[in-house]
Structures are given as C-alpha cells and as structure tokens.
Amino acid sequence: MADIQIKGEAGKKKFQKQLMFSIxxxxxxxxxxxxxxxxxxxxxxxxxxxxxxxxxxxxxxxHIHHAKSGGGQLIICVGGRGWYQAWGEKPVLMTPxxxxxxPPEVKHWHGAAADSWFAHxxxxxxxxxxxxxxxxxxxxxxxxxxxE
Numbered sequence: 001m002a003d004i005q006i007k008g009e010a011g012k013k014k015f016q017k018q019l020m021f022s023i024x025x026x027x028x029x030x031x032x033x034x035x036x037x038x039x040x041x042x043x044x045x046x047x048x049x050x051x052x053x054x055x056x057x058x059x060x061x062x063h064i065h066h067a068k069s070g071g072g073q074l075i076i077c078v079g080g081r082g083w084y085q086a087w088g089e090k091p092v093l094m095t096p097x098x099x100x101x102x103p104p105e106v107k108h109w110h111g112a113a114a115d116s117w118f119a120h121x122x123x124x125x126x127x128x129x130x131x132x133x134x135x136x137x138x139x140x141x142x143x144x145x146x147x148e
Contacts, residue, residue, distance in 0.1 A: 068129035
C-alpha cells in the first residue's frame with residue numbers, strides 16, 4: 001500500500017480505499033490531538049474496538065490509561081505509517097501489522113508519520129476503575145526529531 005501525503009477530504013478518500021475499516025468521522029476527542037484525526041466504531045460489543053485514523057503529522061497528546069487492576073490499551077496498525085512512544089523510551093515505527101501492548105499507568109503517545117496517513121485499531125483492555133488522563137502535547141522538536 002502506498003502512503004498518502006494529501007491531507008483533508010481528498011486524502012481521506014484515497015486512504016479509505018486502502019483500509020478494510022471505515023475511517024469514520026472527525027474525532028470527538030480532537031482537543032487532545034495536534035492535527036486532524038477520525039474515529040470509527042468497529043464494535044462496541046464484548047470488547048470495544050475503534051479505528052483511529054490520523055492525517056499526516058497528526059498525533060495525540062501524551063496520556064495515561066489508569067486502572068486499579070487490569071486495563072491498558074492494545075493498538076494494531078492497519079494502514080499507513082505512524083509512531084508509538086512510551087515516556088523515556090525510543091519511538092517505535094508502526095506499519096501495518098505492528099502490535100503495541102500498552103500496560104496501564106504508562107505515559108505514552110501515538111500518531112502519524114509526518115508524511116503518511118496512519119490508522120490503528122484501539123482496543124481498551126478491560127479493567128477495574130479505568131480512566132484516561134490526557135497530558136501535554138508532544139513537543140514540535142521531539143516530533144520533528146523522529147527518524148525511520
């Protein structure tokens with residue numbers, strides 16, 4: 001699959017042709033993202049799964065999935081190229097098929113490469129007393145320093 005660098009509706013239409021899941025609509029959690037993202041429910045039965053799609057350069061803010069027990073998040077890249085980074089660790093390049101297990105209480109972010117759309121399935125791991133804490137944006141300098 002070729003990467004698409006076009007942002008906006010034209011890029012969305014082209015990228016959608018590469019995905020088996022719907023891109024969905026503008027993300028209602030957009031205030032926690034730099035750039036445009038989209039959200040689509042894959043299923044809300046048994047294990048909730050969402051497809052989160054990022055325009056080139058879009059990424060979410062640092063955040064933590066809290067849980068008294070269990071919890072965390074699993075993300076699986078289903079299109080394009082993107083990044084995942086846990087606080088204090090090296091960034092991980094995500095391409096289709098890359099799976100990242102994010103334990104609870106780990107500060108992290110994920111988002112698109114600067115020159116590619118990116119889509120991942122987001123799977124919330126069941127837990128007790130779960131919540132998300134949204135933190136500061138990823139700095140422009142840190143994002144610009146990402147290297148493949």
